[in-house]
Amino acid sequence: MNTINRTDELYAMVEREEQRLSVILKGLRKLPELSRTRPLKCLNTMISIEEDWELVVKSIVFHTLFMIGLKAEINEFDRNVSDIAEEKDTVRKAKLFKQILEPLVVAMLExxxxxxxxxxxxxxxxxxxxxxSARGVNN
Structure with a gap:
């Protein structure tokens, strides 16, 4: 594959992750209200966010761009993410989900x-x- 195709492919991958991150952010912002009014929908939304987030963190874009460009934010997320898994109360879990993941998602989108x-x-x-090069000019 030539270099032009690779840059085009990388650009398309970045756009896909940007769309996925926007969906995650939209879901995160719904969680506090859903946790109080529709707990089952809240849990399903958290599952959906987790599935999308897994795709993000396994992506080439995450490993080649975000892990380098957002090292401090990712480290902060990594320090706190276990709090989400340990929480059993839906309202508190939704709050933690938003509180811990949203800053990283926002930073990635920015x-x-x-x-x-x-x-x-x-x-x-x-x-x-x-x-x-095609015209025979060097440099």
Missing amino acids: RTPTFKEIIREARHRIDNRLGK
């Missing part, structure tokens, strides 16, 4: 445009470089 711009710039530089 950083995503920067990553996308870096990838666009890389693509632009590759295009320029290939254009010069």
Whole structure:
């Protein structure tokens, strides 16, 4: 696979993770209300968030961009995530879920445009470089 295809593929992966993170954030923001009014729906929403989150943390984008760009935020999340698993009360679990995961998701969404711009710039530089090479120009 050539470099242009790889940058295009990486850009598409970043966009997919951005969409997935937006869905996670939307679910997280519903949890406090759901925990008080519809506990079963709240539990199902938490399960859905966990499933989406698992896909995020297993992604190439997470390992290549977010783990480097958001090391402190990920470390903070890792220190606190066990509190969610230990909590049995739905209202408190929903509160912890939002409190612990939301800051990391927000940070990831805030950083995503920067990553996308870096990838666009890389693509632009590759295009320029290939254009010069095709014309026989070095550098």
